[in-house]
Amino acid sequence: MIFGRMAAAGEEVKLVGRWASPFVVRVGIALNLKGLAYEFLHKELGKKSELLLKSNPVYKMIPVLIHNGKPICESMIILEYIDEVWASVGASILPADPYDRAIARFWAAYIDDKIICGWGRFGFHWDYKLVVNLMPMLGISQLAHGCVPSDVLLGTEMSPI
Numbered sequence: 001m002i003f004g005r006m007a008a009a010g011e012e013v014k015l016v017g018r019w020a021s022p023f024v025v026r027v028g029i030a031l032n033l034k035g036l037a038y039e040f041l042h043k044e045l046g047k048k049s050e051l052l053l054k055s056n057p058v059y060k061m062i063p064v065l066i067h068n069g070k071p072i073c074e075s076m077i078i079l080e081y082i083d084e085v086w087a088s089v090g091a092s093i094l095p096a097d098p099y100d101r102a103i104a105r106f107w108a109a110y111i112d113d114k115i116i117c118g119w120g121r122f123g124f125h126w127d128y129k130l131v132v133n134l135m136p137m138l139g140i141s142q143l144a145h146g147c148v149p150s151d152v153l154l155g156t157e158m159s160p161i
Helices: 022-033 050-055 075-085 098-121 128-138 140-147
Strands: 013-017 038-042 064-067 070-073
Touching: 013 022, 013 050, 022 075, 050 064, 050 070, 064 075, 070 075, 075 098
Parallel strands: 013 038
Antiparallel strands: 013 064, 064 070
């Protein structure tokens, strides 16, 4: 399945993952924000394909971005890679300021650890709207707003990832 609108001539971009994974969705959103064409290679839950094992021999997990035959693993690392390789294309994924970028990375890691990974431990399926609605109940939005300037948290200078 091919998604997106454009890619540089001769570039091959593939995303290996499962559509229901929040980490794969994160990468797909970034590729779409940049307007990049990519091939989505769907992998079934619990089935480790030869491509996945070859592309991510350490963790053997999705997502994996394959750019011109070279695999990049881990969703946040993939986002940074996309932002750097296609810096002149589409919206910036992370803020330009180093401090603001560090804060954005902190909150992404915090949400991954406290919400997304924790959610899966209880056997629940990840649902973006549900997570956003739960944030106030969990005190995360108040905590975040007390620690981060709103323009960084709300992404006025960057994309809304």
